[in-house]
Amino acid sequence: MARIDVFNGDADGICALHQLRLAEPAEATLITGPKRAIDLLQRAHAQAGDTVTVCDISLDVNATALRDLLARGIDVLYFDHHAATQRPAHPNLRGAIDTSPDICTSALVDRFLNGAHRAWAVVAAFGDGMPSLAQRLAEPLQIGTRHLQQLRELGELLNYNAYGEHLADLLIHPEQLYRLVAPHGNPASFMEQETLLVTQLRALRAADAEHLRALQPKFANDAGAVYLLPDASWSRRVRGDFSNKIAQREPTQAHAVLSVNEQGGYMVSVRAPLARNVGADTLCKRFASGGGRAAAAGINHLDTDQLEAFVAQFFAQFSPSSP
Numbered sequence: 001m002a003r004i005d006v007f008n009g010d011a012d013g014i015c016a017l018h019q020l021r022l023a024e025p026a027e028a029t030l031i032t033g034p035k036r037a038i039d040l041l042q043r044a045h046a047q048a049g050d051t052v053t054v055c056d057i058s059l060d061v062n063a064t065a066l067r068d069l070l071a072r073g074i075d076v077l078y079f080d081h082h083a084a085t086q087r088p089a090h091p092n093l094r095g096a097i098d099t100s101p102d103i104c105t106s107a108l109v110d111r112f113l114n115g116a117h118r119a120w121a122v123v124a125a126f127g128d129g130m131p132s133l134a135q136r137l138a139e140p141l142q143i144g145t146r147h148l149q150q151l152r153e154l155g156e157l158l159n160y161n162a163y164g165e166h167l168a169d170l171l172i173h174p175e176q177l178y179r180l181v182a183p184h185g186n187p188a189s190f191m192e193q194e195t196l197l198v199t200q201l202r203a204l205r206a207a208d209a210e211h212l213r214a215l216q217p218k219f220a221n222d223a224g225a226v227y228l229l230p231d232a233s234w235s236r237r238v239r240g241d242f243s244n245k246i247a248q249r250e251p252t253q254a255h256a257v258l259s260v261n262e263q264g265g266y267m268v269s270v271r272a273p274l275a276r277n278v279g280a281d282t283l284c285k286r287f288a289s290g291g292g293r294a295a296a297a298g299i300n301h302l303d304t305d306q307l308e309a310f311v312a313q314f315f316a317q318f319s320p321s322s323p
């Protein structure tokens with residue numbers, strides 16, 4: 001009767017599984033990866049009688065693998081807050097799925113365990129960018145402002161480690177990070193014992209932020225700005241958050257962030273001006289692999305020789321005179 005633990009490599013995934021394993025210690029095979037790697041359940045090679053625990057990866061993305069496990073008599077304990085439209089009803093499927101916008105997986109696990117390891121849920125909520133949830137969870141713990149600040153930093157650092165396209169972009173493999181977290185009953189103990197790792201993560205995040213501060217738009221006018229991120233690990237770590245950050249910094253402008261993709265072209269992320277929130281999808285859908293929403297859209301692959309056309313269309317789309 002083997003156990004397999006499958007979890008997102010970010011703060012929420014790690015802290016969710018950690019709470020479960022503090023409550024019920026078990027030797028398990030671990031399956032995880034960078035934050036973007038969510039198609040993980042198919043890697044779980046389980047036999048009838050085994051138990052698979054899943055944390056913080058979309059049920060929809062893993063629905064086929066899940067149905068296959070259940071059909072083969074495997075027990076599945078599933079906790080998640082991402083897209084889950086095709087939730088199978090099965091006696092061997094337990095856990096909690098809740099896609100409300102103000103909940104994270106670690107908070108679901110916290111509820112499941114009646115708050116037994118609450119501090120880790122607080123860390124995770126901060127890491128998942130939900131500070132008000134974190135504060136709500138922390139309230140009954142009556143922890144001081146300084147300690148709460150520590151939990152916030154830890155959440156953000158654990159989360160930051162998972163950013164990147166490939167494992168090589170990450171400071172340490174999320175599996176290794178989980179193993180370092182695992183012996184610690186509380187977050188303060190982890191921060192005291194793992195000072196070197198915490199320092200390295202802090203330094204990495206600061207250095208990346210410095211790269212970003214120095215980055216100038218490649219093309220810009222009053223209507224918007226186009227940024228070109230270099231082909232570097234730091235680019236792959238920051239690109240997920242960068243579009244949101246600049247959109248908030250310049251709410252009247254449209255933004256495009258281009259980064260080099262695996263095929264040697266660009267992956268494009270477009271944000272309409274926050275103040276207007278229209279046009280991003282219209283622009284991106286003009287390109288073969290483009291799509292998205294009115295406020296935020298993207299192009300998976302833009303050939304380098306299409307760059308000029310894209311930039312022209314971007315400014316045409318968002319110039320004040322255009323409809």
Ligand SMILES: [Mn+2]
Nearest residue numbers: 012056105128
């Ligand atoms: Mn999460």
